[in-house]
Amino acid sequence: MTHQQTQPGDTKTAAILAELLGSGTFAARITAGQNGEFYLAVTEEEFTPAIESLAARKCVLIGLFCVQDFSPRSRFSLLYVFEKKSSILILIRDCAGTATSIARIFPSANWFERECRDGFGIEFSGAFDKRRLFLHETYPEQFHPLTNETPNRPVTPKKQVAPEEEYPFRTVHGEGVYQIPVGPVHAGIIEPGHFRFSVIGETIFNLEVRMFYKHRGIEKLAQGKTPQECVAVAEAISGDESVAHAVALCIATEKISGISIPPRALYLRTILLELERMYSHLGDQAGMLVDVAFPLGANQFSVLREDLMRMNAILTGSRFLRGVVTQGGLTKDIRKQDLQVLLDFIQKFTRRYQVGLKIVLSTTSLLDRFTTTGRIPKELLRPLNITGPAGRASGGKVDIRISHPYGIYDTVVPVPRRLHDGDVLARFTVKAAEVLDSARMIEQLITGLPEGPVHTDQPVRDGYALSVVESARGQDLCWLWVRNGMIERYKVRTASFCNWQAIEHAVIGEILPDFPVINKSLNLSYAGTDL
């Protein structure tokens, strides 16, 4: 393990973090990472009290993943990523093959631990849920794809699955309770996901989601590639998070290698990030209106989204803004006349968007459908790490652009948008405000855009770093470890991975016909969950 020299400001943060861990003695051992995060290697004896202390001090577990051959002392290392306000602390725990579960203390660990079990074969003792996660029952028993010993090639699935090996869903018993299985093949063009509803009449009593029907092995694919080659892989994680994931990866690489990219590239990247947020939110808002059968309103947003995506194509040659972000800046500059077209477009866009918004928010039948539907209580935000507009509509504060500014968000600061109702209407309204904010920011960025190059060519150095960005869906986390110029581990945790678990709570007590609009309002990515 290599750590950089600790800066004076870091010592202060280290002391604060040690306080969170419940013992000042940790302060000297906490080391600063490359991108503002802090690392602390803990022994098994120190681990449990430290976790309890972090839980008592209301820290959030935002990531947990396994890395092989990271520590000289053991085969695997488990990295626990905790967040408290604007500090991020990563606990490194040695692990030979078994570990104690923390899912009872930090419920967001449930899926993380199951992911580690499937990927690396680590058994978590004391876990309340030991079912498989991304490896469905047709995968062979001792197959753990992320270990270095497993080659990256197709695996022969089991031909037959015994009934007792089938995935056990939570069952709800009682008079009049019955189960409705929905998916993974749906009636419309929707990604695969299975929803197991337990209902009484139309009222939903329990919902269990099962994802991971199209695992692509992205983390494995990234291994052995250069960070530069991996940008295309990052862009493929989830369609309308292409820029966010590419930027997250590039920031990690640049921080590890000490590359500082030209100011023009920083500005342009931010324009792309905000364009992506806008078109993603628009698609989402249109979808919410389609789901309550209000096509008149939905079309206002669909048309704007399409116009925006055509704008993307003019600016970058890609409707999804792909192939532009790269390590060291951008692959190409955006022409001045194109930026002028964008500026004109954004000004018209704002007016048209407000007209659409007015139609929607003055339709009483629609407000009736949106209000009080699919509430996410604020108490769930921290345990499940619910972020993005879904979190902010329930009174959450997390916006990475504000709490951990990356790029130029420290100078072009977004307005925090926060509502407290936590229902579909609140999520719709937060997204509406964010679309208008993004439009304003883009105008501001184009006006203040500096001249100069958009790319700097500097070599990649070895090391590791955590980078967190705010995509349209919420907090996207990326941890990159480069060794001998090649990627040793590329861990991505998308906002959807955590937010999917919120829907199980949001639908309780609601009626089945309201599920589609609740689902859409959370804008969850299936692909982004299933790397």
Place this chain on the structure above:
Amino acid sequence: MNASFVLYMILNTLLVLALAPLFISLIKKVKAATQGRAGPPLLQTYATIVKLLKKEVVYSPNSSWIMRVTPYISMAAILVAALFVPLAFVPEEVGGIGNIILFLYLLALAKFFTALAGLDAGSSFGGMGSSREMSISAIIEPTTIIVFAALAFVFKTLSIFGMFSTSAGGFPAPTLILMGISLFIIIIVETSRIPVDNPETHLELTMIHEGMILEQSGRNLALMELSAAIKLTVLMALLINLLAPFGLATTLTAAGILLAAVLFLIKAGILAIIIGLFESSMSKMRFFRLPNLFAMAFFFSTLVIIIEVFS
């Protein structure tokens, strides 16, 4: 049964079969226009039905004879019901045809078998559709009875033919305007349109009518689609010929019937446009709020009965 009645039966059935798909397309066209889209061509529904008629039928291995007979029963019941509502020419009433109670039960028969077929294949969406359709039916049924009772009060007859003859002779009562609102709501509910159901979508968890016919395919699906279209036309004709009957032929003359048919086409076209605009103006209601909509129809028809009894 005299010759003019036989001629009426042939003419009315042909007219309703020929026009029904047109109004479905027209409503879609209007909705598309409000959204700034071009929408399907007016003859699209005809093409769809012809296409479906040519396709093979696939049955789920879990389905029984119910699945096989439902399209025919549904089509037969709706076609007989269509005989009860003259579109252009009102003949002399012959033996019970035109009785509103029988008319309601014919519609109920078609609905009953459609719901059974929804359950028959054992898919969860069909079951959900049937369960919802039956819940809605149980609530709308009393309202429908009251609406038709109010009509009977206004016209002092149980025969639709009798009602049409009276209304064609001159506007009988201002209370009919109130009845128009109730009948419009019944059209919306019975033909599964927004805000009750969304005919456009296969959004699996919200659908009602589409859920029930999800397992239907090929010519069976064509029959289900066509009978739904005929049901819409028949209910629209009921509203039109009670409220705006001008031009309705009561004697058997070629010119009169032709004029009445053209006038009906125009009037029903206008009503279809109104339905399209109505659908565009709102979102679907929350399922458990639907009784509020039905209560409106109930209220207006009860009001009509009270007015008719005490005036």
